[in-house]
Amino acid sequence: MTSLERFLNACNCQPVDRPPVWIMRQAGRYLPEYRVMRKKHSFLNLVRTPELAAEITLQPLERFDFDAAILFSDILVIPEALGQPYSFRDGGGIAMDFAIQNRNDLARLEFSDFTKRLDYVFNAIRLVRGRLKDTAALLGFAGSPWTLATYMIEGGSSREFTATKHLFYTNRGLFNDLMEQLTQSICQYLDAQIDAGVDTIQLFDSWGGALTGCDYEEGSLVWIGRIVEWIAGRVPVILYARNTYASAPKQASSGIRVLSLDWTVDMAEARVNLPESLALQGNLDPSIMETTPKITKRETTRHLESMRGAKGFIVNLGHGIRPQAKPECVGAFVDTVSQFQ
Secondary structure (H helix, E strand, C coil): CCHHHHHHHHHCCCCCCCCCECCCCCCCCCCHHHHHHHHHCCHHHHHHCHHHHHHHHHHHHHHCCCCEEECCCCCCHHHHHHCCCEEECCCCCEEECCCCCCHHHHHCCCCCCHHHHHHHHHHHHHHHHHHHCCCCEEEEEEECHHHHHHHHHHCECCCCCHHHHHHHHHCHHHHHHHHHHHHHHHHHHHHHHHHHCCCEEEEEECCHHHCCHHHHHHHHHHHHHHHHHHCCCCCCEEEEECCCHHHHHHHHCCCCCEEECCCCCCHHHHHHHCCCCCEEEEEECHHHHHCCHHHHHHHHHHHHHHCCCCCCEEEEECCCCCCCCCHHHHHHHHHHHHHCC
16 A cells, blocks of 8 residues: 555554654755755745755655655745746735736636646656655645635735735625636646645645634635545545634535644544544644754653544644754654654
8 A cells, every 4th residue: 555555544544553743834944954955046946946846845754754745835836827926025925916806807817727837846746756655645735715815815915814805795706706716726736736646635724714703614615625525535635724623513524534733722622522534633833843852752742642542643733834943853753753652
């Protein structure tokens, strides 16, 4: 079977003698070897060059005993390929070349054959798959339609998502047309990732929590459900949706196989309250990776003890790892999981 036993039997995570472990956004900025590459290349150049993206994807596995590699890429490659490029603001954050405010702006996007403009992503996947063989699983990913839409409508990063919410509440027709086309595009993009060799897909609904509970399903989850339905039976889907735990029962019924929880959630309580057939991923506070190996071991052990005996448990952080994380803490995290009895 392999490729981590077909991703641990499609995410029921049985049988294993310890929980599988990897880190969200593991390919990255906390590693010295990544920083060396970053001095030579822009972030966008790293993303767009398959050989470099493959090397960065594999860097964490060369240091640590992870059970999976996560593709080095960016969720915003989709709007860029549709004709809405992005860049990085001098003061931090993302800037899109324009904002979608009306139908004329939407008409500027080119949805037909857009995956051809993302060949560099699929070539990177093929390179990683060839080097990994069956020693670890390979995770692909995409942003959710709602999360991508926030960047596209706001014209970049936002704290309040004012323009996106305004469109959602005042012009549902335009909002739904954008989401419909985004959803179809994400489905095509993920199909191509699967064809290239990923073992599972993780959807990042990082800004889903910006919607009120009663609007989350209509503004975000219904579109996620469409994506999950599209790729059903091909690979399992992991959903990470920050600050949306109130909607976890509905997320669980959307067809996903794994729900990734942020660090504000009591994971042991979630295990009791959610269907056993749904695997859970998470949810150590990423700040712990910025402390000391001793503290990391203590907190990881506490986390593991709280989930002792639980089925369908993938050890991870409750959000992406940050640049200030210490490699020695990441090593202590992985070693603690590996040695857990």
